[in-house]
Amino acid sequence: MRIWIFTGKQVIWWALVCLTLGIYVGTAYELWIPVFSGSPQRGVSGRVIVIDAGHGGIDPGAVSANGALEKGITLAIAKELERLLQRAAVFVVMVRRGDYDLADSSESHLLHRKRQDLIRRVAIAEEAKADLYISIHANYFPSPIWSGAQTFYYEGRIEDQQLAKDIQTELVKHLGPNHRLAKTGDYRVLRDTTMPAALVEVGFLSNPREAELLSQPSYQKRVASAIFSGILRYYGEALN
Numbered sequence: 001m002r003i004w005i006f007t008g009k010q011v012i013w014w015a016l017v018c019l020t021l022g023i024y025v026g027t028a029y030e031l032w033i034p035v036f037s038g039s040p041q042r043g044v045s046g047r048v049i050v051i052d053a054g055h056g057g058i059d060p061g062a063v064s065a066n067g068a069l070e071k072g073i074t075l076a077i078a079k080e081l082e083r084l085l086q087r088a089a090v091f092v093v094m095v096r097r098g099d100y101d102l103a104d105s106s107e108s109h110l111l112h113r114k115r116q117d118l119i120r121r122v123a124i125a126e127e128a129k130a131d132l133y134i135s136i137h138a139n140y141f142p143s144p145i146w147s148g149a150q151t152f153y154y155e156g157r158i159e160d161q162q163l164a165k166d167i168q169t170e171l172v173k174h175l176g177p178n179h180r181l182a183k184t185g186d187y188r189v190l191r192d193t194t195m196p197a198a199l200v201e202v203g204f205l206s207n208p209r210e211a212e213l214l215s216q217p218s219y220q221k222r223v224a225s226a227i228f229s230g231i232l233r234y235y236g237e238a239l240n
Helices: 008-028 070-087 110-127 158-175 208-214 217-234
Strands: 036-038 048-053 091-094 132-139 150-153 197-204 237-239
Touching: 048 070, 048 110, 070 091, 070 132, 070 197, 070 217, 132 217, 150 158, 158 197, 158 217, 197 208, 197 217, 208 217
Parallel strands: 048 091, 048 132, 132 197
Antiparallel strands: 036 237, 150 197
């Protein structure tokens, strides 16, 4: 058995070699490759993304025939989307995490309260210097025949339009046939935000079948996954 004796300089040299090899193997080994790949300039990792679950508190939003509330559905989808984004090393800012709005508790006038609530949602995104703003809602129409998720953006903003188109593409891919396209919308949360923003109507609570689906946790996860994939698409990434 041969015993090797190293000088001080050789020990330092050998330690540096081992460290370099360790870094290379650790980052190159297949099990350590991130699930997401794409352009480092447009990658999603490290971004700040605001997720706005629409409505809350005294404002239930749309209500389905079987009593499903928009505010609960949007919050469930928002929390699942947060989980997916955090796995991709995104800094997520949630506008709300419970059943409440953002208006002052002393404000009783409903229209004033709603306006204050929306202004504060935008302010959260601006203060966070967010890279993206995603607002989640559920649609409603007097006729029950309408269905399908749809994404909206503010007219004239190229990045917003691209974000909305990418999310819409993934909604159709994940949730099934849908002829709806990304469309312009004059909503305060789109108009007043300075970062790329999209408002996602995840389906119609006025449609019995879609209302039932949107009430199911498994379907809520599918919706969140679709929005997540749309965000990855926007940043030039794709799931392996």
